[in-house]
Amino acid sequence: MLLSKKTCISLAVIGSVFMINPVVAEQETSKASTQAKAKKTYTEDEFLNAFSGKSRKAITEQLGQPVKKEQGVRPSGANAAITQLGGKPGDTSKPVNVEMWYYTDIVRYDAKRTYKQTELTFVNDKVMNITFFNNR
Numbered sequence: 001m002l003l004s005k006k007t008c009i010s011l012a013v014i015g016s017v018f019m020i021n022p023v024v025a026e027q028e029t030s031k032a033s034t035q036a037k038a039k040k041t042y043t044e045d046e047f048l049n050a051f052s053g054k055s056r057k058a059i060t061e062q063l064g065q066p067v068k069k070e071q072g073v074r075p076s077g078a079n080a081a082i083t084q085l086g087g088k089p090g091d092t093s094k095p096v097n098v099e100m101w102y103y104t105d106i107v108r109y110d111a112k113r114t115y116k117q118t119e120l121t122f123v124n125d126k127v128m129n130i131t132f133f134n135n136r
Contacts, residue, residue, distance in 0.1 A: 001019055010100065011072075014055060015082075019091055030070070032075070040106070041104060041105070041106055041107065041108050041114055042058055042108065043107070043109075044107060044132065045104070047107045047130065048119070050062070050128060051120065051127055052094060052127055052130065053126055053127055054126070054127050055125050055126060055127075055129075056101075056125055057104070059101070059120060059127065063106065064104060065100050066101035066103055066120075067102050067104050068101075068102040069099060069100070070099070070100045070102075071098070071099055072097075072098025072099060072100065072121075096124060097122075097123070097124050097125070098121065098123055099121075099122045100119055100121050100122070101119070101120045101122065102117055102118070102119055103117070103118045103120070103135050104116060104117055104118075104122075106118055109132070111126065115132040115133060115134055116131060116133060116134050116135075117132075117133040117134075118130070118131070118132055118133070119127065119131040119133065
């Protein structure tokens with residue numbers, strides 16, 4: 001079956017659009033990842049000094065939203081353990097809100113490498129613990 005010259009050119013143009021489109025999408029993705037990698041990084045000491053004891057609002061203003069958030073929960077059997085240690089059963093003191101926020105690749109441990117994940121643990125809206133991970 002013979003195709004007219006117009007049809008052949010049209011098919012060639014359509015085919016080239018489908019071949020170019022994935023390349024453009026890949027370039028856009030690499031630009032976005034390059035911009036994400038261009039974000040500020042900190043040494044361990046800089047990070048600890050800058051963010052220890054800060055509020056959630058201050059952290060969000062400086063680092064943006066975390067990659068992941070987790071809510072702390074009291075383990076099962078915790079009340080029994082507290083009672084054994086001399087605590088009051090069913091302690092009705094002020095509840096403690098514990099939340100962990102996770103950021104990726106923002107803390108350097110040498111000139112070229114960063115920790116894969118940084119965990120900020122908030123206790124009642126203040127950073128109380130900062131942990132750096134590579135094996136999570």
